[in-house]
Amino acid sequence: MDLSANMRRCPRWRELDAEQRKEYWASLALRHCRGLGARSCFKLVCACGSAHAAVQRNAEWTAFGLRPEPGAALRSGAWRVTAREEWDAAVRLNPRILLWTDPLYPPLLRMLPDAPLILYCDGDVSLLTSPCFAVVGARKAGDQARAVAAHMAQYLAAGGLAVVSGMAQGIDAVVHGSALRQIGRSIGVLGTGIDIAYPQSNRGLFERMRRDGLLLSEFAPGTRPQPGNFPIRNRIISGLSLGVLVVEAAERSGSLITARLALEQNREVYAVPGAALDSHNFGTHNLVRQGARPVFSAEDILRDLAPRLRDYGVSRQRLQALGEAERSAAAQDEPAAVAEECRLSAPSSEARALVPAAAAPEPGAVPAAAENRGADLQGVSEEGRRILAALHRHGALQADDLAAAASLESAALNAALISLELLGQVRRLPGARYEALA
Incomplete structure (x- = not known):
């Protein structure tokens, strides 16, 4: 999907047209109306088609199964004080705003009985058109769990x-x-x-996510961290996703809330079992007892999700190639330079077997496979050669332009790009652009 079109469909506050502003204000009215929770708001917008229509039809709310009090509270206008505060905060910050009625609103999330009416966005909103998968776990995780989580995230994202x-x-x-x-x-x-940005220790990561990923929040701009907000946001983590993987969780871990919500939302739940007698893993052990699928590699998850991923253009061949790359990396039994947040000085031998030897490079670094720009292209497919030729001819290109320049369909392009990235022949840049490294 065209990125610029996505951006137009997820405008900043000041770019909202008259109809969008009416829908935003009506969404605030529902959210700040006393007696209406997320489920009641969702029931109303489903019945009426939009928040604006729901507000207009407030006299009919009892016909939709609501008690009389919320309708009376809306008509009293008491909600206007806090709704106006959120409106003014949005005016000052000018964030991107995604409404429940917007075509870009993620379909899986839209189906939840407590889907948020408003999402504030910062970053690349085109990621909302991708298949999503959640990985969660302990805040005070051990080195092995961090290495496993880094490995899983790297190969799932690949x-x-x-x-x-x-x-x-x-x-x-x-x-x-x-x-x-x-x-x-x-x-x-x-x-x-x-x-x-919370916690403050994640400030650097927060900025990287704004630049290269996507941040989402249903809370008003300026909302400070409050303990009750984090369990609430967990339903969005699982609601966006085809499935949830839990890596290391104690018996009373917040990650188990996400897993429970995922089960309620009919999502797949997976767990990395961990050491049998380690209390840090008792939560994941209980998940497995309750029916979560134990996994030992990213390939386990990708194979399980393969039928659903085909709807997103992810071919079986592409998944097989990733599985082979993962097994090959693990077989080398070498520690990886995984995400800098891991800060692993000496991974254990057990962790090494689960971490890919050829980890993704730091921004600006050149993979070893690309140090010699004259390296041969053994193992590069015909599609990969066409991609490299196009990049050498035109320089860095956005994915859609690259597909046109190389005369490749989107699915074939994506599969070839993954192979080239793993071989160190290309590097992804912000904005879904690619450049050749060899």
């Missing part, structure tokens, strides 16, 4: 999945950092306003 997590410390930070370097990249769902 498969074209946008990896979703919650921008917390520990596993979340590792997941975002690793996925950002791959074709699928990453989506972070905040428990604060879209302009608030």
